[in-house]
Amino acid sequence: MTKLEYLPETPSQTAGPYVHIGLIPHQAGFDIFEKPFGNILAERNTKGERIRIEGRVLDGLGSPCKDILLEIWQANAAGRYNHPADGQTDKPLEPGFRGWGRTGTEFDTGLYRFDTVKPGPVIGRRGYKTMAPHVNVWLAARGINIGLATRMYFDDEAALNEEDPVLRMIEPAVRRQTLIARRENRDDGVVYVFDIRLQGENETVFFDV
Amino acid sequence: MSVPQSEFIQRDRGQHPPGFSPGYKTSTLRSPRLALWSLQNSLSEFTGPVFGREELGPLDHDLLLNYAKTGEPIGERTVVHGRVLDENGRGVPNTLVEVWQANAGGRYRHKNDTYLAPIDPNFGGCGRMITDETGAYAFRTVKPGAYPFRNHVNSWRPAHIHFSLSGSGFAQRLITQMYFEGDPLIPMDSIINTIPDPAARQRLVAPLDLNAAVPLDSLAYRFDIVLRGTRSTLFENKLQGN
Ligand SMILES: [Fe+3]
Numbered sequence: 001m002t003k004l005e006y007l008p009e010t011p012s013q014t015a016g017p018y019v020h021i022g023l024i025p026h027q028a029g030f031d032i033f034e035k036p037f038g039n040i041l042a043e044r045n046t047k048g049e050r051i052r053i054e055g056r057v058l059d060g061l062g063s064p065c066k067d068i069l070l071e072i073w074q075a076n077a078a079g080r081y082n083h084p085a086d087g088q089t090d091k092p093l094e095p096g097f098r099g100w101g102r103t104g105t106e107f108d109t110g111l112y113r114f115d116t117v118k119p120g121p122v123i124g125r126r127g128y129k130t131m132a133p134h135v136n137v138w139l140a141a142r143g144i145n146i147g148l149a150t151r152m153y154f155d156d157e158a159a160l161n162e163e164d165p166v167l168r169m170i171e172p173a174v175r176r177q178t179l180i181a182r183r184e185n186r187d188d189g190v191v192y193v194f195d196i197r198l199q200g201e202n203e204t205v206f207f208d209v
Numbered sequence: 210m211s212v213p214q215s216e217f218i219q220r221d222r223g224q225h226p227p228g229f230s231p232g233y234k235t236s237t238l239r240s241p242r243l244a245l246w247s248l249q250n251s252l253s254e255f256t257g258p259v260f261g262r263e264e265l266g267p268l269d270h271d272l273l274l275n276y277a278k279t280g281e282p283i284g285e286r287t288v289v290h291g292r293v294l295d296e297n298g299r300g301v302p303n304t305l306v307e308v309w310q311a312n313a314g315g316r317y318r319h320k321n322d323t324y325l326a327p328i329d330p331n332f333g334g335c336g337r338m339i340t341d342e343t344g345a346y347a348f349r350t351v352k353p354g355a356y357p358f359r360n361h362v363n364s365w366r367p368a369h370i371h372f373s374l375s376g377s378g379f380a381q382r383l384i385t386q387m388y389f390e391g392d393p394l395i396p397m398d399s400i401i402n403t404i405p406d407p408a409a410r411q412r413l414v415a416p417l418d419l420n421a422a423v424p425l426d427s428l429a430y431r432f433d434i435v436l437r438g439t440r441s442t443l444f445e446n447k448l449q450g451n
Contacts, residue, residue, distance in 0.1 A: 022309025
């Protein structure tokens with residue numbers, strides 16, 4: 001018998017209370033890298049509807065967590081990911097748009113923000129069933145032993161959300177609502193409000209991806 | 210760029226700490242109580258951000274020099290090196306590795322760290338690099354000190370370096386910690402003990418690697434990291450229904 005030789009994945013560990021030092025040092029209180037990563041995904045000329053994503057991350061008692069690291073990964077406005085494995089070559093890539101950003105909830109308010117463009121619909125698993133526009137969200141922090149993955153959908157895309165192959169499988173259906181951000185038209189632009197509930201009432205759906 | 214053409218192998222959650230780990234008190238309010246929804250990978254999971262070497266500065270990976278103001282930081286000069294592999298045993302090239310740590314006294318350069326050990330004016334405590342074509346990485350630093358934290362009254366973290374791995378797909382994203390061989394604080398640490406399997410815990414303990422030490426300069430430790438591998442898809446299902 002041949003023994004299968006797969007290596008086991010390295011175990012996860014909490015990012016701890018000082019995650020900012022490594023990943024967003026400015027929030028820890030100092031600047032060190034010439035080109036730090038941040039929460040502004042779109043440049044001035046990036047095509048698409050300019051949006052802000054804003055929200056809080058709430059613990060099991062409903063208190064805002066003020067030390068959470070969040071990252072987002074999204075397609076461009078045409079619905080294509082800036083990655084060589086995205087074979088949707090009928091859709092254009094957007095120069096200068098990586099589709100990824102990183103930030104932390106603020107120490108005083110607990111709010112996080114991303115400035116980006118609204119993604120377009122993306123072809124579904126193995127080319128089947130289009131997925132409604134969504135932003136992939138990953139978070140890590142003190143007290144979180146392994147990063148949590150979720151998705152943010154848009155409440156003004158009801159028809160596409162209705163057909164989305166991921167939202168559709170979530171039962172009970174009421175839990176799908178935890179993934180849908182609320183559009184607000186504010187004086188300074190369009191904001192989608194997306195609160196994430198780590199535990200308890202209306203707990204956000206997290207995925208084993 | 211390593212391009213996953215298929216989905217990732219299902220994550221073996223038994224290798225990882227459960228979200229709810231009462232021995233690590235902060236986890237009790239920050240862990241989901243409901244089951245995770247299993248999600249078969251689509252483009253959203255097996256694609257991920259691509260980073261280029263030109264985005265990093267020439268000293269970004271050198272913690273001895275990247276925040277040096279009046280001289281070099283105090284502490285044991287240390288090289289940490291290894292390879293980022295996937296579960297199939299292949300190197301993960303061109304992937305972003307970010308590290309952060311306390312200084313030699315166990316103090317972090319962070320506005321929320323109030324431990325009485327002093328800040329080192331020449332030590333930032335973070336670095337970043339991109340793996341080479343074989344998945345190899347290396348950086349220089351000082352060995353971090355142990356520090357206390359408020360889990361129990363007398364809880365101490367063993368010396369450790371935090372690692373963040375980007376991978377080539379967003380579903381490979383991983384944050385972990387590296388420990389140093391021989392540290393007597395490891396067996397009683399509440400954080401490493403969130404991992405139930407002793408063999409899995411052991412994989413976070415980097416052995417001393419005298420062979421990679423720089424004579425008359427720095428000791429070295431070796432830390433290999435394994436990210437999720439891709440599944441073989443030899444016979445595909447016909448796409449129907451659903
Ligand atoms: Fe730490």
